[in-house]
Amino acid sequence: MSAATDSALPLLITMGDACGIGPEIIARLFRSDAARGCVVLGDVGVMRRAARLTGGALAVAEVERAEDAFTAPPLCLPVLQAQGLPADLLAAPLGRIDARAGAAAARCIAQAVALVRGGAAAGIVTAPIHKEALAAAGITFPGHTEMLQALATDGGTPPPVRMMLANEELRTVLVTIHVSLRRAIEGITFDAVLETIRIAHAASARWGQPAPRIAVAGLNPHAGEGGLFGDEEIRIIAPAIAAARAEGIAASGPYAPDTVFMRARHAPPAHPGEFDIVIAMTHDHGLIPVKYLGVEQGVNVTLGLPFVRTSPDHGTAFDIAGSGRADASSLAAAVRMARTLVAGVSASSAPP
CATH class of the missing domain: 3.40.718.10 (Isopropylmalate Dehydrogenase)
Structure with missing residues (x-):
């Protein structure tokens, strides 16, 4: 071994x-x-x-x-x-x-x-x-x-498959990834949100959390504010959460995307996180909070593959390539x- x-x-x-x-x-x-x-x-x-x-x-x-x-x-x-x-x-x-x-x-x-x-x-x-x-x-x-x-x-x-970006304090899984924002919004469907929740739930057992607390972020400001700022939360996201809960998954939301990450951030003892995973609707909604905490500890994980794959949380950094720094x-x-x-x-x- x-x-x-x-x-x-x-x-x-x-x-x-x-x-x-x-x-x-x-x-x-x-x-x-x-x-x-x-x-x-x-x-x-x-x-x-x-x-x-x-x-x-x-x-x-x-x-x-x-x-x-x-x-x-x-x-x-x-x-x-x-x-x-x-x-x-x-x-x-x-x-x-x-x-x-x-x-x-x-x-x-x-x-x-x-x-x-x-x-x-x-x-x-x-x-x-x-x-x-x-x-x-x-x-x-x-x-x-x-x-x-x-x-x-x-x-x-x-x-x-889904992309997860994780560090010691946050784990974020994305519904949509490398598409334009306009196409990403079109890609937020009941099936896509429910599938993301299922994949995140199934994958979490691999890092020792067989029953993760999953927070689902909304798409619109204030998670739509009851439909005033958009109705995707009412028509799509909330029904997907309800379906996941009916399957025994501990999913909740939709939460305002500008505050849910603060609630989920796990930084004990002063700030134990309320959630184990956050589901974000779009690439930047989900990745900005994790990257802000520091790319040096961030990890990209592809969930849903039949094999393990991880990656650093940064790009090719052409500006310093060859410097050895x-x-x-x-x-x-x-x-x-x-x-x-x-x-x-x-x-x-x-x-x-």
Whole structure:
């Protein structure tokens, strides 16, 4: 049994966008015990450059199998060389949008999913990618969540998934994600809200809360103020909450979105949170409160996938790429969360 997780399998860390800070935060992570039992899926040359940029004295070794992570010596970064990456990937300039980096990032994600679905790894931690670089490479997915959802099946119907952003004080799950605000509002339906509540409820057992208190935020100011500022709460959100409660889920609301996060924030002993999870209707409604508390501890989790996937709560930070100054705290938090979720999956699948 590995010390890294409650599984005998390693965690995969995808390299992310080669022109951003992803490789650098990975290299920084591997300078500590936080990376034990992890292996990087990416490009050996890019990772060796990242090791140099973050202070050197870190061996980067190409390995043949994910499980070789467990036999790597201390202060060694094991890399599974991803297949089919652009031959001139290292020529893509740091801190710039480049189609080569977008293509490489997408290939790493696809191969990571294949490995975890094939039983070679316990879960995936993804370093940041850049949506414009993906688009430049002809990748039609707007982000990690949508790509992972499509890759989770063999041509069948993709599983319903949701994005959760979490830190020590808040856990927020989103009904809609990477679409325009106008399209997001159109996407707030009874089925979408109820499905989000169900996914959040089912997933919470993995981090030790089988009966979470779920607060559902409204869409409109003051949660519509009885229909004065919009009726989505009356027509859609409240009926979805009632349906969830009829299924035995401890959901409540809709609450005013400008105050529910303060009520849910868990900062004991002075401020124990009233709720365990907040369901937010749109991307920015839900993510601004979590990010405001500090991106260094935030973790992005994709709920609903048939495997564990987490990610840091920040982007590629092109403005500091190549400087060696990037902070690996959020990546370390993502690894810790992945281990927790892997342990929860292992416990739930164990025979009684």
